[in-house]
Amino acid sequence: MRHFTIVFLLLVCTGGALKAQFNTNRLPVGGGGGGNSRMQRDTSSHDHEPDTLTIRYRYLGEPTDFMLDSSVADFSLNYLGVPGSFINLGNNGSASRNLIFTPRMIPGFDPGFHSFDVYGYNHQNAQFFNTNRPYSELGYLIGGQQEQMINLMHTQNRGNKFNFHFAYRKINSPGYFRAQATNHDNYKVTAHYNSQNKRYHILMSYYLNKLNAGENGGIVDTVSLSDPEYNRRRLIPTRMGGGTAQSSAFFNTNIPVKNDYQEASILLRQQFDWGRGDTVHVNDTTEYYKFDPRFRVEHTFSYTQNTYEFIDLNPDSLYYVNNYKLKLWPEAFGQDTVLTRHRWRVLSNDLSLISFPVLGNMAHFIRLGAGFDYIQGDFLTATTKFSNMRVHGEYRNKTRNQKWDLSAKGELYTLGENIGDYAVSGVLSRYLNETLGNISFMFSNVNKEPSYVNRYFGTNHFTVYENNNLGKENITQLQFKADNRRLKYNVAANYFLFNKYTYFKSYTESDQFAGLFNLLQIVAYKRLDIKSFTLDANFAFQRVIGDSPLQLPTVWARARMAYNARLFKNLNLYTGIEAKYNTPYYADDYSPVLSQFVYQRRYNISNYPDLAAFVHFRIKSFTAYVRTENLNTFLWDNNMTAPFYPANNFALRIGLRWWFIN
Template identity: 55%
Template structure:
């Protein structure tokens, strides 16, 4: 089925390409943008050729596609540069910039593949005047491949649909390390002819398969031994003596973590307001409708599962790490859960013609049902929520205040309140933002209960987490910098203190975080600098590097009218720290204070990025530091890959 869907998409795109041979593409523009920015694709388009925008669900701001070639991570891999992963593309990942989970209500707690996932929150609802397609393909060392397909079109003025598919396949350099992920998304938007009724659809399906090797058996010095230039000859903790069969669409892993995530969200709106027919010219009239009151109904179903399987387990590893009285039988863990929610909201627009200025109030009913190896759960929640938003028409002020409270049910007492004030000062001073958030939440379910074929453990002593975030940020396009200062105040922080035991931090603690992105330019020479500082005050039981930084030094020029060239080097580095360990059975990162992880040399990459009209290409040599230094480590026993060559293309076209 996966192959059939992919082939169909490629055939459709090929037909569109054939139909447009000889046509002239518009230049979709694009300068560089920092990796610490999100949705910054404010690029010029040839309006005679293509006009395409998208929105996030629940967000009144339009965004444009980003055609920049400056940042391989954000525009191609689509993973922030501050994320670390366990050595291989698609492997369990976490952000070295501390980002606590701040959503109230039920959460299962399995987040190691979040950077690669489609969700309702990152869904894009498109509006386009012509059908738009995008193909993405990357090939790298060790048969690594990545495929991306995107297509969206307005079938009429009232209906748009979008389809997106991403695949990550990376066998890796070490044994039992392969990843094979498939993620799908379908979006839709419909509005009636009189523009009173609107509907939005978001559907996703994420399928993650990750080979687990438990890290290297020996220390990091083994990587300097010339006998092990072929990294697959190095002994690992899991799957060491089992065969791994890998292929682009079929992978057999001796020890693996699998996660399945699917969700469908249908939002329906009916508006009361006033409409006018606007006369454009002698042959064209445009009907404009301004709502002043809206009833909105949302229906959502999410189905998720997380499993672990080791058919030929290593007795020493499980006895040592999990303290099991182990007899060598298959190790298996399986958790499944489903959430169904119904939400009704009433929305008022005080100012005609400005849908970014509104007041809303609503209620939601949730049903959560889970099935585990030796137990099941079934409970309900009742939630009330409200929001005030005022984004002025002149785009200078943006004010938001919203909150939700769990009135009854398993998560009774959970809540979240946020406030945001943004002001555009002028071209020289740019935008400044103030942000506040406070969350009180039940710890994620994986901290309270986990079951496998060897043991089940419970923790009923956990109190509610309370996390406060204060943020000041500034965005300045003229001076080309982004600055953010975060201050977190955290109580009852929940974590794993070893491979299978959860607990909470003994006291209130805080964390200061400062991030700065700056772009320096002299003629055709550019320096993109990202730097972050983090410091924990108190007994926080979290480990973060004090300094994290990334630098891109590049030559950029436009040649022969159509060739946008960027070539240079990239370096990434962080100070040594007690990086989190990883527990394969639970699929969780684990707090530890016994082994510091340090960079032997900065992660180095040389690159040539270029764009010719609608075609972008990325040629990269990564991990150059392994030619003269030991591989850097993402966590204890988890080294990054050796030198890696990558070639990628991003190709977009229209009908």
């Protein structure tokens, strides 16, 4: 701890000397509140000094500019990068799912391994920046049981034509319980180039996710949590990994029983425009070239290679016999290691033609295109190859006055393994005024083949299951959403209709629910400011209508009561208490070998609120999050996140962040 204290003091001094005054609201730029606006935002004003930074970014296919968010309110989302409604298996970096149910509504091929998605990068969240000055971020977190986390980011423009962006994230957390260590490394690189005449554009996105999560199968008996003999939680017996030594170091962690994911992908998008260009004279000495496209040809190439493995070097045969019907005979197989491997390679090409009906408004366009995907899967004892052909179209009209935003999309798989898959969606958004805010209506329907992991899974011993009797699932969503920046609230009402819902009914069996069922969901956020005190609350109500294998808490809520003020000119302080709670429900079990959450009706999870106290503050370009979490463990036993998976003990976590203008 002594070396950390020294580093902390040095970095605080460094951070306090920096200046980074910039607009930090992560809101769509221009006009009043689009549908992507967020309520937790920095509303403090800054004087424009010589080192003022202007930094904006976009996502692939999205014409709206966004700006960075320096709010210190939401530690989970703004610092950890994980929404507050997600729950894991008790340790940072372990398998996670959203308590506010969000079905995957994407047609086409899907390997099906999503338990660690929240920790990884992908092309959908790739950011393409534009900045007038080189900009960097550095983050470091330390917590209980030697938990550590690093965040690095840098972006800069090279002239007016080229920008690149690099990000790295490290999560290393041994955890409080045996054999649950996690060790993740994530890399992301984006770049974009515009030609001198602004007709040719190329965008590149690359990511690499190396996700290693220890698996202990949960503790043997929850009674151990109240036994004084097990005050040191690492002594509690677990159902897996109990007899195998584990070592943990920040850059060299040995995890003998684990899920090991490696996801890597590169995407190149090239665009060539036809339109009208003109030289605009600002004054006698300043001019710039402006080009408005009328028609665009766009080609997108991507190559993805994902490997999903489960490894147990010294398996407990009784656990595998009882849960997977897997008999381990070292004499027959030459070793008793349990190994699974799904390796997928996807090569994709897409060609689109885009028309811009209104000159100068690139948020008003019509897109038509087609794509071809070649897919190869390699398993321990088998290989599969197939391809898909798809067509797609999109109409988008976001008016220049930022009041109307209409989007309609459609995609259909016409040939190949996923023939008949489709997705259609439409969104109509209207900004009314500053008092009434923004409202939107959305419709979406997807018809898709179940994920491949639902159909086949094998180990180095034999096939766990093979299910070829699954039909296409169909999901419909209707949504009304209201977002009001002035009154500081947003609310979304969702209605889902499920047909042939696919799920895992046990550790070794996937299944499909034959009937129809509905889900009504209301998700809301409200912030109330009384002088220097702030109360903000997130709330979700979920009601499944009809018999179904979907188990959800009826109510999930998070509330924060804090003192929120700007002190001594440069100190932005946010300090208070935070509580999370969800009503009792039959929480999904977890299958470590398959890395899937599993439907169960034996164990009803009933928890007390999760409590935390915090001091968050920002001094110019330095931000600190000091948190005492799981205070509820002083009053009750550890809460359960899934059957036999307890949450962590009390922990002190300190997260630091610096911004640099180079």
